[in-house]
Amino acid sequence: MVSATKPEMPVSPRTSARMATSSVGTTVLGWLAFVSLVATAVLGLVVSPRDVVTGDAVRFLYLHVPVIWVAYGAFISCAIASALFLWKGKSRADRGRHLDRVAGASAEVGVVFTALALITGAMWGRITWGVYWQWDARLTMTAMMFVSFLGYLALRRLPTEPSVRSKRAAIAALVSSVNLPLVHFSVDWWRTLHQEASLSVDEAEITGNMYSVLLFSSVAFVLTGIWLVAHRYRVIRLEEIRDDEGLELAIAARRAEAGVD
């Protein structure tokens, strides 16, 4: 007979001590990110003036430009963490697992933000250029970066030994990063239609209110990106603990079940 009451899965002390996915720091960061995103929506939709040429479509600027900056930042973080993993990983007490988690969490956030940039860019492009997609250098480069890191994430999901997977993923991230300048150079030679960089130190094309709103929205999306990376880092760590302790817990659960029966 099967027991009517389902026994509770025991949790090892090691797991329960590190079960939390948030801390005071990330909670504060999360709230800051949320409030600044709401403020960005208000500033972008209400306070910011319409553009004389593109009208209301200019409001895409406050979404499209910051998300691609966050994506670039996340991919750079992934590349640096991967390089450090290969360089210093073996000599560290945790065998570089911390760096591997940073690389994985950063790449995930980078891929999501690149997807957002591509979607918002296509919508903006439809209004300003009349087409969803232009085969110009920067768009092509972004699309290639997106699929490259999708492959990287697929590699991270392989059902192999964690240390093998981490090393292969780190090498893949570095190869993709080394390849990006080559992609950039080749597509740049191929064709360039995209407007120049939106913000530059010497001469800003966007001025006044719009400039301030863009800077504010950038801060909001950077905070959101960091918050997401911190949480994904913790979830990856919990997944690793689950994998490490899976067998131990399964045996304990089986024993508990036998006790109930």
Add this chain to the structure above:
Amino acid sequence: MIRDALLIARKDLLIEWRSRVTINQVAPLGLLILIVFAFAFDANRNLLTKGAPGLVWVGVLFAGVLTVQRSFTIESADGITDALRLSSISPVAMFLGKAAAVGLQLFVLEIVLVGGAVVFFDSRIGDPVLLIAAAVTGTGGFSAIGCIYGAMSLGVRVRETLLPLLLIPVVAPILLAGTRAFERALDISTQAGWNWVGLLGVMWGVYLAVGTLAFGPLLEDG
């Protein structure tokens, strides 16, 4: 090291020669891709002639993925990778040897595909030196980066789907530069073609450098 690399290349080429997989399966597949494109473009002769350089490189790309896959499948059977690691052959020599073998097979495939483009798409070879230079540098780069990803997918059950996903975005610049150089060599555009060959050469150098650094650590886990 060069001797060891040549040994590995000879071994791979001998296996291919005896099994005839590249000649009997991969090369016909490349030609089939050209024919299927003719169906897709409604056999529009002008369009096909204009697009021939790109179609040839797309054929090389897909057939190249299969060739790389094949090159590493023969290693994964019967613990050959471990046997090679136990031998005194350095990973760098293994990488160079495998890349040379894949590169040579792809170069032969390119000759077949360009021949196919001449026959099916009415392409005209205007600058054979440029054509050969682009083919050599392009396939060199492709085989180098292909072998890095081939080693990365060693021992993985989902290799057949993983390898194209990893490899195709990375080799996109080769496809782009190779196509532009072929356009000049096949008299389709008047733009300078040698710049693109230079870029292909730079890519080849970068991928060879990355491969010599990465192949050892990748094989350690294979």
